[in-house]
Amino acid sequence: MFEIKAKDMRGRVGLLKTKHGDIKTPNLMPVIHPRKQTINVKDYGADIVITNAYLIYKDEDLSKKALDIGLHELINFDGPIMTDSGSFQLSVYGDVDITNKEVIEFQEAIGTDIGTSLDIPTAPYVDYEKAEEDLKITLERAKEAIGFVRDNNYEMKLNSVVQGSTFPDLREYCATELTKLDADLYPIGAVVPLMEMYHYRDLVDAVMHSVKCLPDSKARHLMGAGHPMIFALCVAMGCDLFDSAAYILYAEGDRFLTTRGTIKLENLTEMPCSCEVCCKYTPDDLRAMEKEKRVKLIAEHNLHVSFAELRLIRQAISEGSLMELVEERCRAHPMLLDALRHLGEYSDDLEKFDPRSKKSAFFYTGPESLRRAEVTRHLNKLNEMDKKKNLIVLPAYRKPYSKYLSNSFKEFFVYAKDESKGEDEPCIIENHETDFMVLDIPFCLIPLELDELYPLSQSDAPKIHDKIAVDFTRDFLVDFAENYGNVLIDPKVLDELELDYIEPYSNSEDIKFEKDDIKKLKAIADYQFGEGAGEALFTGEIKIEKSKKTGKIRHIYDKNQNIVNMRASDSFLILSKLGAKRLASLDGMRNKVMIDNSVESFARDGKSVFAKFIKDCDENIRSNDEVLIVNEECELLAFGKALLNHKEMLDFKTGQAIKTRKGFK
Numbered sequence: 265m266f267e268i269k270a271k272d273m274r275g276r277v278g279l280l281k282t283k284h285g286d287i288k289t290p291n292l293m294p295v296i297h298p299r300k301q302t303i304n305v306k307d308y309g310a311d312i313v314i315t316n317a318y319l320i321y322k323d324e325d326l327s328k329k330a331l332d333i334g335l336h337e338l339i340n341f342d343g344p345i346m347t348d349s350g351s352f353q354l355s356v357y358g359d360v361d362i363t364n365k366e367v368i369e370f371q372e373a374i375g376t377d378i379g380t381s382l383d384i385p386t387a388p389y390v391d392y393e394k395a396e397e398d399l400k401i402t403l404e405r406a407k408e409a410i411g412f413v414r415d416n417n418y419e420m421k422l423n424s425v426v427q428g429s430t431f432p433d434l435r436e437y438c439a440t441e442l443t444k445l446d447a448d449l450y451p452i453g454a455v456v457p458l459m460e461m462y463h464y465r466d467l468v469d470a471v472m473h474s475v476k477c478l479p480d481s482k483a484r485h486l487m488g489a490g491h492p493m494i495f496a497l498c499v500a501m502g503c504d505l506f507d508s509a510a511y512i513l514y515a516e517g518d519r520f521l522t523t524r525g526t527i528k529l530e531n532l533t534e535m536p537c538s539c540e541v542c543c544k545y546t547p548d549d550l551r552a553m554e555k556e557k558r559v560k561l562i563a564e565h566n567l568h569v570s571f572a573e574l575r576l577i578r579q580a581i582s583e584g585s586l587m588e589l590v591e592e593r594c595r596a597h598p599m600l601l602d603a604l605r606h607l608g609e610y611s612d613d614l615e616k617f618d619p620r621s622k623k624s625a626f627f628y629t630g631p632e633s634l635r636r637a638e639v640t641r642h643l644n645k646l647n648e649m650d651k652k653k654n655l656i657v658l659p660a661y662r663k664p665y666s667k668y669l670s671n672s673f674k675e676f677f678v679y680a681k682d683e684s685k686g687e688d689e690p691c692i693i694e695n696h697e698t699d700f701m702v703l704d705i706p707f708c709l710i711p712l713e714l715d716e717l718y719p720l721s722q723s724d725a726p727k728i729h730d731k732i733a734v735d736f737t738r739d740f741l742v743d744f745a746e747n748y749g750n751v752l753i754d755p756k757v758l759d760e761l762e763l764d765y766i767e768p769y770s771n772s773e774d775i776k777f778e779k780d781d782i783k784k785l786k787a788i789a790d791y792q793f794g795e796g797a798g799e800a801l802f803t804g805e806i807k808i809e810k811s812k813k814t815g816k817i818r819h820i821y822d823k824n825q826n827i828v829n830m831r832a833s834d835s836f837l838i839l840s841k842l843g844a845k846r847l848a849s850l851d852g853m854r855n856k857v858m859i860d861n862s863v864e865s866f867a868r869d870g871k872s873v874f875a876k877f878i879k880d881c882d883e884n885i886r887s888n889d890e891v892l893i894v895n896e897e898c899e900l901l902a903f904g905k906a907l908l909n910h911k912e913m914l915d916f917k918t919g920q921a922i923k924t925r926k927g928f929k
């Protein structure tokens with residue numbers, strides 16, 4: 265029912281398939297009031313809507329009509345319709361007169377596309393016992409609903425709502441149990457009070473702990489979230505659908521939604537956007553207007569802004585700039601900034617879902633950028649690489665580093681003390697024993713051989729102040745870390761790198777730097793495919809072909825057999841047949857995806873691999889990685905580009921997982 269088309273952080277551009285048509289996600293489902301609706305939301309970009317089955321059920325007239333002509337005719341919408349079950353009314357009024365079974369039956373009978381069981385939205389900050397008790401009922405009802413829908417071969421798809429209040433362990437428990445039920449979609453419930461209180465930090469916890477335990481192959485819906493200000497943040501955490509009455513409720517209160525917050529009509533001196541309403545009327549026109557007409561116009565603006573934001577988010581995911589957008593949006597309110605900073609705590613989890621390479625460059629927008637997945641990934645790599653040799657560190661205030669090196673680097677670099685020669689007797693390090701590294705604002709230390717690799721080179725940050733360059737001491741580095749990258753150089757990393765040994769040095773006539781292409785290629789291979797990949801790939805009579813225009817490495821051969829090519833845009837190595845074979849010789853499942861033997865011939869023919877045939881997969885695989893496709897005996901069949909990460913590959917039962925480059929016939 266759901267397929268991923270593009271990824272960024274935990275966000276996905278997806279396709280949700282329903283019997284009333286396919287919709288792109290992330291998307292917003294405007295809430296349709298079954299009786300009061302005056303706006304035709306389809307005219308303003310709605311592809312899917314949500315309405316309340318309980319409200320229809322409770323109204324004798326509407327109920328009859330719905331059973332008679334069907335839900336789609338009733339609310340005059342021919343696209344997919346989701347229905348809610350009355351749980352929200354339950355949470356507001358404490359009670360509803362409908363049972364779980366009744367509401368499920370009713371939703372199927374009126375022809376809803378996606379129905380919901382009668383979950384219990386537990387308020388935030390209740391006692392643990394209360395949350396646990398409610399959760400038990402929610403889970404029982406979810407189970408009952410699924411059983412009922414499956415036993416009776418219902419056509420409608422089913423939501424199972426994650427509850428658990430503000431207790432991360434209960435959110436995880438609930439999501440884990442619901443996953444076992446194999447529902448069709450997974451809403452995350454009871455977050456409306458958090459949003460009303462601006463408790464976005466707690467929203468981050470509720471969403472992140474739910475999403476962590478939900479399947480990646482199903483769409484997730486953040487229930488009752490409808491303010492465009494928070495869409496980008498929630499999409500980055502893995503939410504695919506939003507629903508809300510906000511567009512109309514805010515309009516009824518004369519309030520305009522914008523991505524920077526809400527503006528009251530009484531405070532409006534300029535119209536807030538360029539939608540049809542904002543172009544046609546002035547704030548005074550609206551203030552003078554009769555209420556009913558005005559509400560309709562403001563609601564139209566509100567929908568327009570919401571859909572425009574979702575288009576922007578989908579575009580950002582496709583180009584890989586979602587976090588730049590999130591960081592921008594989270595500056596709309598201090599409590600959102602607080603939430604963004606808190607999201608940094610989840611960087612290790614987010615990293616697993618973030619594509620290895622993106623179309624757009626990494627733009628630093630502030631210290632929060634230092635907790636992005638790309639930075640965490642790089643620091644983890646540095647730790648793996650275990651660089652404990654002598655370091656010469658260069659400040660990266662001018663890029664590309666390589667050019668910078670050949671010009672004026674001499675004045676600025678530092679050198680490492682050689683312990684063997686005694687504490688007080690620093691020595692000049694021989695060129696060939698030294699690891700040059702670049703001190704970079706988002707990425708901390710960059711081994712020079714990797715300086716062209718995504719995102720280390722495809723990143724931009726404000727220039728480091730010149731003073732920094734001449735003032736290298738350990739204190740400086742710590743200071744630098746605290747000011748620019750407090751989360752970047754944590755004590756662990758400092759220890760690993762033995763930065764203690766780095767001292768300022770400015771008299772460096774003896775040090776010369778020469779770039780060694782093979783050393784560089786091996787370093788890139790190790791960084792990309794793991795330790796040992798460089799040695800495995802680059803043996804024999806290595807020939808390197810460079811671009812005549814840019815002088816950059818392009819093709820690498822053993823005699824005249826192509827091993828790998830270097831992609832110009834991000835300097836990642838793209839395997840050829842020989843490279844794939846050599847890489848496959850590395851131990852275990854490294855860089856490998858194992859597929860069912862029944863589809864071996866398709867892979868050998870160079871056909872793309874569908875997720876449902878994947879049996880096993882290296883857990884280090886991220887989307888956009890170059891991967892090896894093997895059969896159940898671990899024989900190499902083909903190689904290609906991963907479209908999903910390891911967890912998604914194992915979870916999805918539909919859609920492509922690997923775009924195969926070539927197969928071995």
Ligand code: GUN
Pocket residue numbers: 348349350351352380381383384385386425452453454455456487488
């Ligand atoms: N609408 C807003 N929050 C909720 C929730 O937690 N459950 C259901 N069913 N609907 C909601």
Ligand code: ZN
Pocket residue numbers: 536537538539540541542543565568
């Ligand atoms: Zn407008």
